[in-house]
Amino acid sequence: MDVNTTEEQQIESIKAWMKENGKAVVLGAVLGLGGLYGWRYYQGEVQAAKELASEAYTQTVQALDSGSDEAVSQAQTFINDNPSSQYAVLAALQLAKVQVDKGELDAAAEQLNWAISHTEDVALLPVAHTRLARILAAQQSYDNALAELDKVKAESWQGKVAELRGDILLQKGDKSGARDAYISAQQLGASPALQIKLDDLAQ
Structure with a gap:
């Protein structure tokens, strides 16, 4: 606006601008607030879902301690219902352990393969791979x-x-390969039982 424009003219200009753009401003404000509250609602729902999954997982694992067929079925249902949750991956690992104890290799x-394909967690993947290796x-x-x-x-x-690897090679009948693997493990600072395993191989 020109500096010489009177106060009354300025007010009239603002009124005209508001008349022309007011609806858009109000609509923008409504949408902005709606988006904010919508996002907060979504975040609340996500958090609530996580808490429910956590509680369901805890109940599932506690039930699995019994090793009953009903508990196994409950665990499988939990996994099927929460395929994108890391709780389902943890449940699959627990269920696999129970199935090994029952001789259902x-x-x-199958549970371990499912877990591997449904996680990228660097803490869980080694657990799943090594347990699967033992089963194989x-x-x-x-x-x-x-x-x-x-x-x-x-x-x-x-x-x-x-x-x-040494244990598996020994099972396979490859004593030389097993010895090399045990020596490698010993150099990497693995379990004290390694020396016993190496002594057994030397006999």
Whole structure:
């Protein structure tokens, strides 16, 4: 506006601008506030869903301690109902453990494969891969078990992986390979039991 414009003219200009643009301003404000409250509502719903999943997971794991068929079914239902939740991955790991204890190795392997395909958690993946390797070795699928161990990349797991590789190679009948794996594990600072395993191989 020109500096010489009178106060009355300025007011008239503002009124005209508001008349022309007022609805858009109000609408923008409404949409902005609506978006803000909508986002807060969404965040609240997400948090509530997480809390419900956490509670359901806790109940599922507690039930699994019994090892009953009903508890296994409950765990599977929880996993099926929450496929995108990390709680479902944890439940699958727990369910696989119960199935191993019951001698249901195929079912346990299926749970672990599901868990591996549904997580990128660097803390959970080594657990799932090594447990699956043990199951495959128990099923005398030694090469597949060793291939599963190759998928564990975490540095902190390399000692455990080398020792488990030695165990699997020994089961396979490859004493030389087992010895090399145990020595590698020993250098990586794995369990004290390694020396006993190496002594047994020397006899």
